[in-house]
Amino acid sequence: MTAVDAEPLAAPRFSKSARGRLTTKDLGRFPGGTLFDRLGRAVCGASCLPRRELYEAWEMARRVRRRFRGGRVVDLAGGHGLLAQILLLLDDTSRTAVVVDPVVPASAPRVQAALCEIWPRLDGRVTFVCGDLHATAIGPTDLVVSCHACGALTDLVIERAVAAGARVAALPCCHDLGSGAAEPLRGWVDGPLAIDIGRATRLGEAGYRVWTQTIPAEITEKNRLLMAAPKARGVRGAIISGT
Numbered sequence: 595m596t597a598v599d600a601e602p603l604a605a606p607r608f609s610k611s612a613r614g615r616l617t618t619k620d621l622g623r624f625p626g627g628t629l630f631d632r633l634g635r636a637v638c639g640a641s642c643l644p645r646r647e648l649y650e651a652w653e654m655a656r657r658v659r660r661r662f663r664g665g666r667v668v669d670l671a672g673g674h675g676l677l678a679q680i681l682l683l684l685d686d687t688s689r690t691a692v693v694v695d696p697v698v699p700a701s702a703p704r705v706q707a708a709l710c711e712i713w714p715r716l717d718g719r720v721t722f723v724c725g726d727l728h729a730t731a732i733g734p735t736d737l738v739v740s741c742h743a744c745g746a747l748t749d750l751v752i753e754r755a756v757a758a759g760a761r762v763a764a765l766p767c768c769h770d771l772g773s774g775a776a777e778p779l780r781g782w783v784d785g786p787l788a789i790d791i792g793r794a795t796r797l798g799e800a801g802y803r804v805w806t807q808t809i810p811a812e813i814t815e816k817n818r819l820l821m822a823a824p825k826a827r828g829v830r831g832a833i834i835s836g837t
């Protein structure tokens with residue numbers, strides 16, 4: 595084959611799991627008028643968020659909103675707080691959100707400003723609290739969310755939500771297999787899955803109705819989404835799965 599009749603090089607695939615930052619160079623990847631494309635352009639304008647964070651937050655938020663409406667959003671271990679802000683965009687009946695993290699990224703205000711520029715109605719509705727999971731009080735009408743709280747932090751998120759009787763949605767991250775939490779299911783399923791099944795089971799035992807879903811694995815292999823709400827009085831709940 596000569597240089598003349600050589601196959602054109604395929605354009606590199608745009609990986610949704612990449613950790614590289616979305617910048618203004620990526621604006622053309624979000625050309626449309628959909629909410630997601632507008633969000634993508636806002637995030638590109640802020641030029642500080644890893645690509646994967648946008649897709650994780652979006653996919654988690656839309657699944658959470660199909661299940662849970664309203665309530666203050668409490669985003670624990672929230673980092674830039676993108677998840678909280680998308681949850682407000684998807685449901686205006688949630689008036690406010692609080693994002694809690696001991697290390698609020700210096701670029702978080704940039705993301706917030708970029709979103710407020712396009713959606714001024716978000717202005718003043720999202721508060722950042724620099725602190726650990728206990729840095730904010732949680733009430734029964736709150737919606738507690740957490741995307742990729744590392745290891746046992748996800749358990750603490752769930753514990754805090756249950757203690758308050760609040761709804762909870764978590765996308766667990768790395769799993770501490772040395773903790774013994776995966777036993778006794780290790781003979782049947784892999785350790786991380788065993789830990790997540792344990793979480794779902796404990797929520798059921800705590801009187802919660804549980805929904806288990808996934809976000810696309812092309813974004814992250816840590817893609818199990820666990821959602822739970824206190825059972826309404828008199829309703830018998832179960833673990834329910836879906837996409």
Ligand SMILES: C[S@@+](CC[C@H](N)C(=O)[O-])C[C@H]1O[C@@H](n2cnc3c(N)ncnc32)[C@H](O)[C@@H]1O
Pocket residue numbers: 647650670671672673674694695696697698725726727728740741742743744747767
């Ligand atoms: C993997 S990052 C996820 C950040 C964000 N939720 C996201 O999806 O991009 C884990 C976050 O947990 C935060 N974190 C660590 N220890 C914490 C604690 N004790 N309480 C609350 N957040 C904590 C870290 O600062 C970090 O922002």
